[in-house]
Amino acid sequence: xxxxxxxxxxxDQKHFLHPTTSIKQQQATGPDFIFTKGKGxxxxxxxxxxxxxxxxxxxxxxxxHGREEIAQTAYEQMKTLGYSSCFATFSNEPAIQLAAxxxxxxxxxxxxxxxxxxxxxxxxxxxxxxxxxxxxxxxxKRKKIISRxxxxxxxxxxxxxxxxxxxxxxxxxSLAPDxxxxxxxxxxxxxxxxxxxxxxxxxxxxxEPVQGAGGLHIxxxxxxxxxxxxxxxxxxxxxTDEVITGFGRTGTYFGVDHYxxxxxxxxxxxxxxxxxxQLGGVMISENMHNDxxxxxxxxxxxxxxxxxxxxxxxxxxxxxxxxxxxxxxxNARVMGEEMLKGFQKIQSLRSIVGDVRGLGLMGAxxxxxxxxxxxxxxxxxxxxxxxxAAKRGLIxxxxxxxxxxxxVFAPPLVINSEEMNELISILNDAIxxxxxxxx
Ligand code: PLP
Numbered sequence: 001x002x003x004x005x006x007x008x009x010x011x012d013q014k015h016f017l018h019p020t021t022s023i024k025q026q027q028a029t030g031p032d033f034i035f036t037k038g039k040g041x042x043x044x045x046x047x048x049x050x051x052x053x054x055x056x057x058x059x060x061x062x063x064x065h066g067r068e069e070i071a072q073t074a075y076e077q078m079k080t081l082g083y084s085s086c087f088a089t090f091s092n093e094p095a096i097q098l099a100a101x102x103x104x105x106x107x108x109x110x111x112x113x114x115x116x117x118x119x120x121x122x123x124x125x126x127x128x129x130x131x132x133x134x135x136x137x138x139x140x141k142r143k144k145i146i147s148r149x150x151x152x153x154x155x156x157x158x159x160x161x162x163x164x165x166x167x168x169x170x171x172x173x174s175l176a177p178d179x180x181x182x183x184x185x186x187x188x189x190x191x192x193x194x195x196x197x198x199x200x201x202x203x204x205x206x207x208e209p210v211q212g213a214g215g216l217h218i219x220x221x222x223x224x225x226x227x228x229x230x231x232x233x234x235x236x237x238x239x240t241d242e243v244i245t246g247f248g249r250t251g252t253y254f255g256v257d258h259y260x261x262x263x264x265x266x267x268x269x270x271x272x273x274x275x276x277x278q279l280g281g282v283m284i285s286e287n288m289h290n291d292x293x294x295x296x297x298x299x300x301x302x303x304x305x306x307x308x309x310x311x312x313x314x315x316x317x318x319x320x321x322x323x324x325x326x327x328x329x330x331n332a333r334v335m336g337e338e339m340l341k342g343f344q345k346i347q348s349l350r351s352i353v354g355d356v357r358g359l360g361l362m363g364a365x366x367x368x369x370x371x372x373x374x375x376x377x378x379x380x381x382x383x384x385x386x387x388x389a390a391k392r393g394l395i396x397x398x399x400x401x402x403x404x405x406x407x408v409f410a411p412p413l414v415i416n417s418e419e420m421n422e423l424i425s426i427l428n429d430a431i432x433x434x435x436x437x438x439x
Pocket of ligand 1: 117118119120121123152153154155208212213241242243244269270
């Protein structure tokens with residue numbers, strides 16, 4: 001197996017351009033883990049090492065790995081109708097049923113879905129639909145999209161342009177126009193920005209209910225209510241990006257459910273299919289849908305080959321059935337409380353742990369030089385903890401943007417107490433190992 005790892009690693013280095021990966025590091029070390037299977041909260045690699053997937057891979061494998069029921073559903077669907085188009089006058093049953101199911105579970109009166117293959121496409125779709133909507137409503141000047149300064153919305157050109165995290169925007173030297181970034185937890189800053197830009201030029205405001213990739217920032221109580229009322233006051237569409245927070249991740253069906261507000265549009269992906277198929281989408285409110293029905297002429301000239309992919313939609317329907325049948329949203333809430341308690345215990349034991357926070361099964365642990373002053377180390381230590389944790393059998397992620405030094409966690413929603421204790425224990429050991437090595 002060691003030999004097989006080396007052979008594959010060498011092909012990987014030669015031919016595989018990895019997403020969000022340091023090319024230098026890939027060339028120097030090759031992939032660390034070449035995964036071959038997964039079951040529940042665990043992944044196993046080609047060398048036979050098993051690790052807890054403390055991130056549900058990319059915040060997406062909500063129902064856990066290795067679900068035969070899903071494989072069976074995909075097999076049956078592929079055998080009968082693997083793919084057909086949803087353009088023009090064509091449709092298919094899984095896409096119709098999934099759109100109807102989403103209307104049942106989504107916040108507020110979100111009632112119609114445009115399907116995509118993932119979160120970035122969903123974001124680009126949302127911006128285009130929002131702008132097209134204002135064109136239909138006779139307000140074509142409304143084209144600006146306001147997003148938050150530490151947001152992450154994906155890597156398509158529109159999604160990159162909306163992403164507040166600067167390193168993602170600086171990766172390329174030409175972005176889409178008409179995007180503005182506002183301070184992330186200040187409703188007042190949003191109001192000022194709208195006034196400054198001119199309300200008649202703003203199409204929409206977009207936010208993640210809990211910021212994930214930007215370092216796991218949880219909005220203060222009342223924040224989204226104020227945002228909702230500012231958007232209403234200026235007639236601006238409120239879009240939530242539930243790509244990470246949707247489908248039970250935070251202990252409610254959708255992240256925004258914690259805040260007692262509903263958006264006009266919602267982007268989703270990841271947990272809708274728990275990663276078993278590539279699927280995402282944008283939902284729009286019934287009011288918007290009615291306006292579209294009345295005002296739209298000709299063709300809605302936006303559509304992906306895989307919009308409404310029957311196999312992906314069948315997989316998503318089964319995924320949602322499992323989520324509900326096994327009460328996994330409630331489990332996310334209960335296990336999320338255990339995870340946070342575990343973090344607090346580690347905080348009391350380890351000298352380099354500062355703030356800890358969580359909402360459902362999204363959690364963060366900050367590394368600091370000084371617990372009292374919250375001063376950070378000159379060089380971040382979270383990546384070292386990630387490496388120590390991986391050696392000990394736990395996968396987690398570090399966030400070091402904007403001087404942050406944070407570990408983030410999002411284990412599968414199927415995690416049980418025993419597995420949670422193991423996660424916490426490995427994390428504590430990994431932090432201790434790093435702490436001990438600090439001169
Ligand atoms: N929006 C949010 C909030 C995300 O976290 C992500 C990915 O992590 C995306 C959009 C982009 O999704 P995708 O990688 O499926 O294109």
